[in-house]
Amino acid sequence: MFRAREKRRRARRARTFAWYAMRMAAPILAIFAFESEPAPSTIAPTGFFRVESIRAQRGATLPDARRLQLHEGTHTLPAGAHASYVLRGSTGHVRYVTDTEKVALAVHPPLLERPVATRASLIPIRKSDAWWELSQDKRRAILEERSHHIAIGLEYVPAIARRLYHARELGESFDFLTWFEYAPSDAGRFAELLKALRATEEWKYVEREVQVDLTRL
Numbered sequence: 001m002f003r004a005r006e007k008r009r010r011a012r013r014a015r016t017f018a019w020y021a022m023r024m025a026a027p028i029l030a031i032f033a034f035e036s037e038p039a040p041s042t043i044a045p046t047g048f049f050r051v052e053s054i055r056a057q058r059g060a061t062l063p064d065a066r067r068l069q070l071h072e073g074t075h076t077l078p079a080g081a082h083a084s085y086v087l088r089g090s091t092g093h094v095r096y097v098t099d100t101e102k103v104a105l106a107v108h109p110p111l112l113e114r115p116v117a118t119r120a121s122l123i124p125i126r127k128s129d130a131w132w133e134l135s136q137d138k139r140r141a142i143l144e145e146r147s148h149h150i151a152i153g154l155e156y157v158p159a160i161a162r163r164l165y166h167a168r169e170l171g172e173s174f175d176f177l178t179w180f181e182y183a184p185s186d187a188g189r190f191a192e193l194l195k196a197l198r199a200t201e202e203w204k205y206v207e208r209e210v211q212v213d214l215t216r217l
């Protein structure tokens, strides 16, 4: 009974994902996790990160992995390459920012793959049903008016480059994949940013959060 339901859920998920991949080929991100060093002959040698640590902040952790590989705009591995698990997300339009915040954010567009930014963190997040049951204006009030997420975040750009991927709509187990890149000398500032955000009212609605710290290879 459970297995049949799980099978149906997976089939539904695969259909949804295929639909998104078709409609939004470019913004899709797939993160492949490898338990061991993938054989170089089976895989494109770009987009690799060494996993330094995987720590659950809240809820269940992720399985161990030694390497992560980021693929934008594609979601299949070459024949012969096997990932131990895959996380998927897609970029999309902003939901909460006001026009003034949009302008402030645009002053420092998040530049990924800067040579100096050899550190990265992947932080998949799932929010609670209580969050998703709120109306849009109540969520915005918690996120910004009461938690100052955007205002706090703006203090850390451009040193911390960020990208937000939505995963909930793809039927993934996380709602968001958040991605950050920074220089080793800014690792302390990144930790400070995380501490500030995790102490906010918004974070009371976070029911699963895993921090994966990485080094670009």
Ligand code: HEM
Binding pocket: 093, 094, 095, 096, 097, 105, 123, 125, 127, 149, 150, 152, 153, 154, 156, 157, 160, 161, 162, 164, 176, 178, 193, 194, 197
């Ligand atoms: C580097 C500084 C940061 C800036 C400038 C920033 C900015 C933003 C902005 C503008 C949004 C709203 C996007 C929208 O309107 O849809 C957002 C959403 C979000 N950010 Fe950040 N952020 C930063 C750091 C972080 C960090 C460190 C985390 C995770 C630990 C994080 C997690 C999220 C999540 C999960 C959302 C989606 C919230 C939701 O839709 O419920 N952000 N961020």
